[in-house]
Every structure is written in C-alpha cells, then in structure tokens.
Amino acid sequence: MPWILGQVCLPYFLGEDSKIFSFSLMVFQLGLLIQVAWIINASLTVILDIYQESKMSKEIPINGFIQIIRLVVFFFTAILFIAILLDKPPLLLLSGLGALTAVILLVFKDALLGFVAGIQLIGNKMIAPGDRIEMQRYGADGIVKEVALTTVKVKNWDNTIATIPTASLVSDSFRNWRGMDYSGCRMINRSILINMRTVKFCDIEMLESLSDLNLIKDYVKNLISEFKFKEDDGKKVRPSNKRRVTNLGIFRRYIINYLAHYEKISNNPEYGSIVGETEPNEKGVGISILAYYDGIDPLGYNNAVANIFDHLFAIIPEFELDFYQLPSDTTNSSDKNLSYVNQD
Template sequence: MPRYGADGDVLDISLTTIKVRNWDNTITTIPTYALISDSFKNWRGMQQSGGRRIKRSFQIDMNSVSFCNEEMLARFEKIDLLREYIQSKRVEIEKHNHSEKKDDLKLVNDRNLTNLGCFRAYLDAYLANHPQVNQKLTLIVRQLAPGAAGLPMEIYLFSKEKAWANYEAIQADIFDHILAVIAEFDLRLFQNPSGRDFQQLSEGQKNDIIREPKSQK
C-alpha cells in the first residue's frame, strides 16, 4: 500500500490496526479500514504460483535494421540455437521466391530474412532453453510500437525463482546476455547521447580541422 509506505508481510491484524513488516525490516502500522477504502497488492498469488514475472524492454536503433545478405545468413547459421531456424527459413523462402516472377527489385518483391527477425528468433530459442525460465508459463518476445526512442523489444516471461534476490539475479543475467549479443546481429541499441558522446564528436571535429591542409596563398 504505497499511501502508507507498506510493502511486505503482514505480522498482525487487530480490530483497529494492521502491522506490516516491510522488505527493509521496518514495521508499518496502518488502520484496518484501509483494506476496504484503499487498493492494495497481494503478493501471495505470486508466491503460490509457478514463477515470478519478468517484463522489461530495450530500445533498438531502427537505422540498424536491414535485410540479411548471404554472409550474414552463413554467420547466423553457425549459432547453435539459430541453425535450425535459418535452415528451415532458407528452404521456405527459396521455394516461395522460385515460384514468383523475377525482377530487379528482389529485396522488395521477394521474401527475405531480416537481422531483426533473426535476432527475435534467437531470443525465443535462448529463453526457451534457459534453465531458470518457467516454460509452463507465458513466454513472449515481442515488438512494441516504434517511436522517437527507437523500436522497443519486450521480454515477457516468468522465472522459476520467486525469492527477490535470486529473481533479480536471473533478470540481470538474461539482459546482460541480450545487451552483449545484439551486436552479433548487426543491430544497435538506442540510447540518448551522453557527455562522452559529445566529447568524442568534438574531438573528432578538432582532428578533422588539424588534418585539413592549409590553403595556399
């Protein structure tokens, strides 16, 4: 109950007050009528279920999305979790394109794989094989609506661990891997420029000025 600063386990319920031990071991006392007059979140359902939900997104720079060329497909096919997907898609797409009329706009008129689609398929396979993800509950990798901050990619799943510290560690491990592996698919994460970015830009402009030959009189 955010209004009362209560977020933890109920210790005692009396006619007039309820005592709650918060996650930081402080004790909050709230009036009993607050359970009727205010809304509250009950964590019991999560504790009794088969997992704890992870729902988090990251932003992809849309300028890095592209069709896959043969070199990219050959590289992606070497990834164990993606090999079967690439091979099956190659057969499916080649069969479809072979039946269509050929022209100069192959990238537009033919079916082609994209690096973003391959990355999404990789995440599906990676999470489906993750030992700490509950495979019996919902698992989704999906795109959200694109905007000025890029293309959001959301991960929605349930971890087997429900204890807070273990849950946070699993969530961090999953996103550590995602952030590190995304460059292998020739994709870039989107983030607002930092002071370091502006510093590098300024240094690059200074170097260009220094290298520029002096005009002869």
C-alpha cells in the same frame, strides 16, 4: 473461587445489619467481577495462541474478532463495576447511555470501521499474515505481520514497520503477492529499446554468419535455403518485392529460443514466454519480453533477470542491431561503429 466463598461465608461472620457488611459484600462482588473478566481475557489469549499455530490462521486471521470480544467484555465489566459501586441496576446505566450514543460512536469510530473492514478482508480473503503487500500511500512494501482490529502491521524489507489503518485496505487499492506464492512463478516483464535505424533485411552473408549460433542454427539454415537471392533474367529481384526476414525478427526468435533453454525459466504451458514488439516512438522500437521465473526467491529472480539481459546486451551486435541510448559524452568517441539517435 475465594470471591464466591467469601460472599457465601460473609453472613456467618458479619451480621447483615453490620455497618461493614455492605462494604465487604461490594468488595467481594467487585473482586469476583474482575476475576471473571480476567479469566475470559486469558481464555481469549489462549484461543488466539492456539489458533495461530494452525494452518488456517495463514488465510483467516481472527485478531480483530478477538479484540472486539475483549472490548465487549471490558465494556460490560465497566458497566457492572459502576453498577455495583453505585448500587444501581445495570439496565438503568445502559438506558442512560442512550443519550451518549453519538459520543460513543465518535469515540469508537475507528474500532467500528476496523471491525467492518476486518470482516470484509477476512470474508474476501484479501489479506492474511505472511502475505507480501505493497501500498505506496503508507510506505508499505513487505510482509504482513499482524492483522488487528484497527491497524495492519507490515514489516518492510529494510526492517521498518509500516502501520496501515484496516479500513484503508478496503477503501484504497493495494497489491498482494499471494498469487505469485501459490503459482510458484514470478513474472519477468521488460523491454529493450532498439534503434530503428539499425533494423534492416538480412542478406545472405548475414544469414550465414548467424547460422553459427546454436540456438537458431536450424532456423537460419532453413531461411538460407528458402530465401536465397535468385536472379530473374540476369537481374536481381528487388529485396522489398520478396518475402524477406529482418535482423530484428531473427533476434526475436533468438530470444524465444534462449528463454526456452534457460534452466530458470518456467516450462509450464500456462506460463509461456512471449516476445513481441511495442509501438515505435521517438525512442525507437521496443522488444517486449514476458517470461516467468521458476521460483519466488528474490535473490534467484534478480540473478536470473540480470543474466538474461546481460547476455542479450552482449549478443545483439551479432545481429547488427544497436540499442537506443540518450546522447552523452560518448558521442565524441572515435568509435564510428556506435549508432545514436539524433535528437535535434
């Protein structure tokens, strides 16, 4: 390199007793120092660029470690630069920094916290570029673009950039959607509130009308044959004294069969569909629906959810059930078939 060649050839052009010899030697030494620091920094950049092209970079980001190495290089470069300028041993300058330890810790507090947090994030595989995370405290809901030494940059769905301190990802809670990406399924978890006044036992006429629904045709026909009213000594048996089925129970069975036949709902046994009831309250009784959409694309997921619940909303009158809905101006409608819960 020219800086090394200059130092070697300098005594041949200038005598060591020359006034400008010391100054020229210092210039070549400083140039060599800056050149070495620049080469190390460029090498780190190349290593980072090559690493980011590999698959491992999606799981283990090293941006923080590269930044730490750069800080160490620049720190020692600055110490050596000052030592050459003052013509003092570098160890003497380092020993003098002991009294400034508190100041140094205060200045580099965020870097130190970020470095420790980065080790925890990488060691526990908590976050990586490409992950979708949610952190309401910092308004972050999107894709992780960069995991740096002190900050993590998240590109939100509205194309804004949210910056999160790296240490906060360890001390605070956040949601990472990586598991959804690995599973290939996305959960649907919603409830439908039913007016409890419309829940009742099914009579034979209702069962016969429901037997036309293809998804529960066999189930309802078995119920008809099993639970037909029988007269006992000329008297009808009280319905509450017999094993009966409710319109709500049949509606739950319809939902299960509908989800099983819906092409976008996963048939993987590990991600089975569950339809149950929530605890009744002042808003009625809720039918909880848990299923898994076979895919992770947001557009397909939202379309599937909309199609499923649109169908359930439209089919529920077939079961003589009604939804819970807060009273509104529609209560003045002349349609007497609508049922509402009295809030008085």
